Amino acid sequence: MKRALLALCALILVIAGVAGVSAYEAHKVNVKAHVEDALYVDIDEINFHTVFPEEWLTRSIYIGMSTSFCETDPLQDRVGDIYYDIYAAWKPIDPDANPVEYYGWLGEALYLYVDLTSNGSVTPPCGDPAWHNIGANQTGPGGVQFVMHAPGPIKKFATPTANQRDYLKVGLDVPVFEGYWNPDTDPRVPSYVITKKLPDGSDNPLWNPDGVDLGLDIIIQVTKIQ
Numbered sequence: 001m002k003r004a005l006l007a008l009c010a011l012i013l014v015i016a017g018v019a020g021v022s023a024y025e026a027h028k029v030n031v032k033a034h035v036e037d038a039l040y041v042d043i044d045e046i047n048f049h050t051v052f053p054e055e056w057l058t059r060s061i062y063i064g065m066s067t068s069f070c071e072t073d074p075l076q077d078r079v080g081d082i083y084y085d086i087y088a089a090w091k092p093i094d095p096d097a098n099p100v101e102y103y104g105w106l107g108e109a110l111y112l113y114v115d116l117t118s119n120g121s122v123t124p125p126c127g128d129p130a131w132h133n134i135g136a137n138q139t140g141p142g143g144v145q146f147v148m149h150a151p152g153p154i155k156k157f158a159t160p161t162a163n164q165r166d167y168l169k170v171g172l173d174v175p176v177f178e179g180y181w182n183p184d185t186d187p188r189v190p191s192y193v194i195t196k197k198l199p200d201g202s203d204n205p206l207w208n209p210d211g212v213d214l215g216l217d218i219i220i221q222v223t224k225i226q
Contacts, residue, residue, distance in 0.1 A: 036068040038082050039154070041220050046170055050211075053176040054190050056124045063154065063220060064165040070156055079225050081153035086112060086168070087219040088134045089144040102141045103215035104206045107134035108192035110216065111171040114151050116163045124173060125191065131171055133191070134216070144219065153224075170218070177209045 042062040051057060063084075069076060088110075090102045111131040113121060125131035138145045155164055175192035183189070196207045206212050 037066050038069045038079075038225055039084065039220065039222055040064045040066045048172055051172065051174045053174050053181065054186075054188060055172070055174040057172045057174070058122050059170045060118060061168040061170065061218075062118075062165065063168055065154060065156060076156075080156040081224075081226050082222060083153045083224040083226075084150050085221045085223050086114075086147045086150065087144050087221055088147050089217040089219055090137070090139075090141050091215040091217045100142065103213055105137040106172075106214040106216045108136055109173050109175045109214070110134045111173065111191075112147060112218075113169040113171065114148075115167045115169055116165075118167050120167060120169060122169070122171075125171065126188075131169075147218075168218075168220075175214075177207060180209055 040063075046059045046061070048057055048059075065082065069079075069082070088107055090105065093101045093103060111125050111133050113128075113131045115121065115130075121128045121130060125133065132148050134147050137143070150166065152163060154166060173191040175194050176190045178193055178195045181190065181193060194206050194212070195204055198204050206214070
């Protein structure tokens, strides 16, 4: 009986030893990826500088495919459509300041229009409904708010209706200051009147006929690539 137990223990030890060795077997698979942006966006600052009430001014931002997305050697044909949305964010005066202070919100006076040609519509919004007003702030200082979906994807592969690039037109309908605009004599209704008082009755810090700095940041957000 002892010999049988010793033999069984030896067998168990041998089996355990084999299992122990096989548990250390390993295989290495090399995985790599080269990551690049799909969109090319002209991100130079748009600075209208000093402007005057009820001027209508426009700038254009080029939005296209990155060189990697439209690569031909080797051919990149796995994905062809880039979808994106547009957001607006409060613009910090100095991002490194503590606490951070922001420019006055420009959204009520700023319009966006996505066009397929570089020389598209430049008429004021009252004459062209394609312009999309960013509108009043909805988030409070430091926040980001949705503005609009792009009208369609930027497409790598040409079709009769494909837009292979977009031009985001930025239109500024310069606001007026309350007390310096007369609705009875002015032939045009401004997009935005900077009032002396806020809705709660307090003084509006943006009401300064001697001059006020307004601004915001436009964010181009890729939402899908297919």
